[in-house]
Amino acid sequence: LHLEVVIERLKRKFGTEVELKAPKVPYKETIKGSAKAQGKYKRQTGGRGQYGDTWLELGPLGRGKGFEFEDGVVGGVIPRNFIPAVEKGIREVLPHGILAGYPIVDLRVKLYDGSYHDVDSSEMSFKIAASMGFKKAFEMCKPVLLEPIMTMNVVVPDECMGDVIGDLNSRRGKVLGVEPKGNGQEVIKAHVPMAEVLRYAPDLRSMTSGRGDFALEFSHYEEVPPHIAEKIIKEAQATRVERHA
The missing domain is CATH 3.30.230.10 (Ribosomal Protein S5; domain 2)
Incomplete structure (x- = not known):
């Protein structure tokens, strides 16, 4: 959301068009x-x-x-x-x-x-x-791919906690714990693959009616599950072929 505000200001103040792209996952x-x-x-x-x-x-x-x-x-x-x-x-x-x-x-x-x-x-x-x-x-x-795992702290209203935890699980996340923050809010701590949270902000806004917030930082690397690694490798090979075409 903050980035979207900055981009809108750049557009208004300087007439600058900015193209947003999702960051590449450093596998x-x-x-x-x-x-x-x-x-x-x-x-x-x-x-x-x-x-x-x-x-x-x-x-x-x-x-x-x-x-x-x-x-x-x-x-x-x-x-x-x-x-x-x-x-x-x-x-x-x-x-x-x-x-x-x-x-x-x-x-x-x-x-x-x-x-x-x-x-x-x-x-x-x-x-x-x-x-x-x-x-x-x-x-x-037996070569494998490794992916970055992020530590996430998600602040959500009490009534949204179930939906947010379910969503984190669907993103291959591991919930580490939940702590009360007060004022009807909970803090969910989880480990989630970076690839699964590149566009997390709008989804969290939707689940919490704009009342949720989150912060994340790099934690460690883990092996990518085989079925996901296979897809990543195929996409990389296709990109290589296109470059040399």
Whole structure:
């Protein structure tokens, strides 16, 4: 409501047209399982070729732990000067995701084996090999989408509490508690996925005849239910196809 008032003022005072768009949900990607995969890049195009060979092991980390890279190579199967290129090749994949183009988080990668060529190996060939191996292993690790969960405090009249709680439940919300505020009002505290409350203000106004109010802040990330994740991934893939058309 406050945003609508500001936009109306801009229109009246400056003649500025403002287009409102719903914010994009900052989903993330992660894995639930572990896997090993080889990434091998070999190219011969006359003269010096390109050769990089990596074996990677992926596994999940706790929520909020980010990304960890471990150099587990022994016996010189990959020269030390190529190890940073392997890590770089993996890190360059992380921001753009594999499932639906969202940032990849909370996983560890161990480089544990590989091979090289005295002449044809280079930092670039190992960077490409690592990204290939990472993508292959990621898809074998039960990848999932994560979504932001918001903490909501909803202030409503007593007589509207049942309707509002029912609505929060329908938005995949988890009611954490209800406290009296006085003056015939209750405060409902809940965890609700951000995707479900992007347009909550007009709905709350409708349910409470304009007497409800709410505040929300980020709480944590949780796995997106499979049937919803499937829809998000399909939409992301369709968008990618349109961009490259």
